Amino acid sequence: MPNIVLFSGSSHQDQSQRVADRLGLELGKVVTKKFSNQETSVEIGESVRGEDLLIMINACKIASSSRVTAVIPCFPYDKSRAPISVKLVANMLSVAGADHIVTMDLYASRIQGFFDIPVNNLYAEPAVLQWIRENIAEWKNCIIVSPDAGGAKRVTSIADRLNVEFALIHKERKKVNEVDQMVLVGDVKDHVGILVDDMADTCSTVCHAADKLPSAGATKVYAVLTHGIFSGPAVSGENNAAFEAVVVTNTIPQEDKMKHCTKIQVTDISMILAEAIRRAHSGESLWVLSQQ
Numbered sequence: 081m082p083n084i085v086l087f088s089g090s091s092h093q094d095q096s097q098r099v100a101d102r103l104g105l106e107l108g109k110v111v112t113k114k115f116s117n118q119e120t121s122v123e124i125g126e127s128v129r130g131e132d133l134l135i136m137i138n139a140c141k142i143a144s145s146s147r148v149t150a151v152i153p154c155f156p157y158d159k160s161r162a163p164i165s166v167k168l169v170a171n172m173l174s175v176a177g178a179d180h181i182v183t184m185d186l187y188a189s190r191i192q193g194f195f196d197i198p199v200n201n202l203y204a205e206p207a208v209l210q211w212i213r214e215n216i217a218e219w220k221n222c223i224i225v226s227p228d229a230g231g232a233k234r235v236t237s238i239a240d241r242l243n244v245e246f247a248l249i250h251k252e253r254k255k256v257n258e259v260d261q262m263v264l265v266g267d268v269k270d271h272v273g274i275l276v277d278d279m280a281d282t283c284s285t286v287c288h289a290a291d292k293l294p295s296a297g298a299t300k301v302y303a304v305l306t307h308g309i310f311s312g313p314a315v316s317g318e319n320n321a322a323f324e325a326v327v328v329t330n331t332i333p334q335e336d337k338m339k340h341c342t343k344i345q346v347t348d349i350s351m352i353l354a355e356a357i358r359r360a361h362s363g364e365s366l367w368v369l370s371q372q
Contacts, residue, residue: 084361087140092333095153098350103357110139141177149180149360151353153331154307155191170194182356182366184331184349185278185306200366202356204306204329204349205234209241211304211327211347212274222272223247223298225264227289235276245271249289262292269297279307280328283314287321300324307331308344315341 087108088096100107137148150173157165173181174196181199186192192199212219224246226235232248239246247266273293275286280303290301301322308328310318318326318341326341328334329349338344352369359366 094333095330095350098348099354099357102350102354137173137176137178147179148177149182150178151182151357153184153353155183155186166191167194180360182360187279200356200370202352202369205238206352207329207347207349208238208276208304212242216272216302218272222274223266223268225249225268225273225275225289225293227275227277227285231277234278238276249292251285262288264292264296268293271298272300273298275301275303277305279309280305280314281309282312283310283317287317290321290323294322303327308334310337318343
């Protein structure tokens, strides 16, 4: 791939290296430093004039790059209750000089409308399907379950591709991140229950759902998630819940969390990001990667 330089930010260098390997590229030389006052300095150690760049937006613009694509697998502040913060981040990326954003499994697709530049929202579904088929021997006898009604489109799509049934859990909340009551809509008796969701923060919902399914007759319970934030009591909740495994993509580094919970497993989505980068660089459509 000529005329492209791939740089890694500081948040997930392992993922950047995986993407680079799939594209047959070397990561560009970049030095990120923090001063004693916590300000950040970025120095680009490559010639980037006229190149197609990823990630180091403002530093690359200053270095005369022709186009900057920011690949942000897990978009910050991506929650329905924080639209102002999301809009602020969108504005900051645009002002910094990003010409194109590539992200994955946005909590709400309307967030794309907050940007004045093109945004491609990729889906982790291919990696989810692959993991299920390769790691759950009884997958043909599974039920795909959404832990809330908002994930209905996601679970129906995955269930259709696996040619299995799906179910939903209706939940009522007293307050944010605290579930009051959960009602299963669907039949999981004598089936493997696979909970599928885009984002897991404190994991209270998915852990409650995991404990609900065995009482409804599920033989085993798995969770397959895109973004494993796992804040607060998440890891202890997963350890105590009725999971066979909690599977997350590597949009966020999980090495530290895996040390404290052997149920956590990671599936790699670098192939999806690499293909998006290849298509963006060569002028091909990313539409097929942005369809669920």
